[in-house]
Amino acid sequence: MLHGRIDGKAAIPARDGRTIARIVRVNHAGEFGAIRIYSAQIVVSRWFWPDCVPALVDMLEDERRHCDLLFDAMPERKSRPCRVMRFWSYGGWLLGFLTALLGRQGIWACTAAVEAVVHRHLDDQLHFLKGRDPDLSDIILSIRDEEIAHLRHAEERLVSRSVAFVALRGIISLATDTLIWLSTWGDSTRMARALEADGR
Ligand SMILES: [Fe+2]
Numbered sequence: 001m002l003h004g005r006i007d008g009k010a011a012i013p014a015r016d017g018r019t020i021a022r023i024v025r026v027n028h029a030g031e032f033g034a035i036r037i038y039s040a041q042i043v044v045s046r047w048f049w050p051d052c053v054p055a056l057v058d059m060l061e062d063e064r065r066h067c068d069l070l071f072d073a074m075p076e077r078k079s080r081p082c083r084v085m086r087f088w089s090y091g092g093w094l095l096g097f098l099t100a101l102l103g104r105q106g107i108w109a110c111t112a113a114v115e116a117v118v119h120r121h122l123d124d125q126l127h128f129l130k131g132r133d134p135d136l137s138d139i140i141l142s143i144r145d146e147e148i149a150h151l152r153h154a155e156e157r158l159v160s161r162s163v164a165f166v167a168l169r170g171i172i173s174l175a176t177d178t179l180i181w182l183s184t185w186g187d188s189t190r191m192a193r194a195l196e197a198d199g200r
């Protein structure tokens with residue numbers, strides 16, 4: 001069974017179409033969560049760590065643009081925002097708020113952990129999209145470049161190698177994966193399975 005494309009581009013198998021719709025939905029939820037994380041960190045940083053604010057504002061602008069790009073990519077791929085965006089909304093805000101209260105190292109540990117998880121997901125997706133959806137591939141490539149810049153910025157500032165911050169980074173990675181799973185009702189797992197079935 002083939003999954004038609006409304007703009008007249010080549011039809012792709014229905015299963016691939018569903019995976020592509022999931023990719024857009026998962027990424028849109030993630031970008032929304034990133035917006036909430038950086039927004040909360042900016043609120044705290046304006047009070048306690050004002051030197052972090054300019055970089056966080058730049059990253060927030062990037063995340064807003066990423067979110068808009070993915071939202072615009074949804075209709076053509078028969079995708080919709082996930083049903084429980086509030087998980088990302090409250091979870092992301094709380095994560096940003098609490099890590100910012102820990103200080104600059106908390107902020108950069110959070111950014112490094114989240115961006116590393118995002119980077120891993122994007123690489124998997126790019127592999128899957130190759131030859132299937134070049135337009136979405138281009139969007140994700142442009143987003144990935146900026147996520148790598150966020151990751152580098154955080155890692156360059158992450159000087160603490162204490163057990164507490166290493167553990168914090170691990171916990172945030174796990175929390176990010178869990179939030180992705182919850183916010184998409186397991187779509188991220190089904191997507192990973194689909195990517196695996198594709199030979200990853
Ligand atoms: Fe982003």
Ligand SMILES: [Fe+2]
Pocket residue numbers: 034059063115146147150
């Ligand atoms: Fe980012």
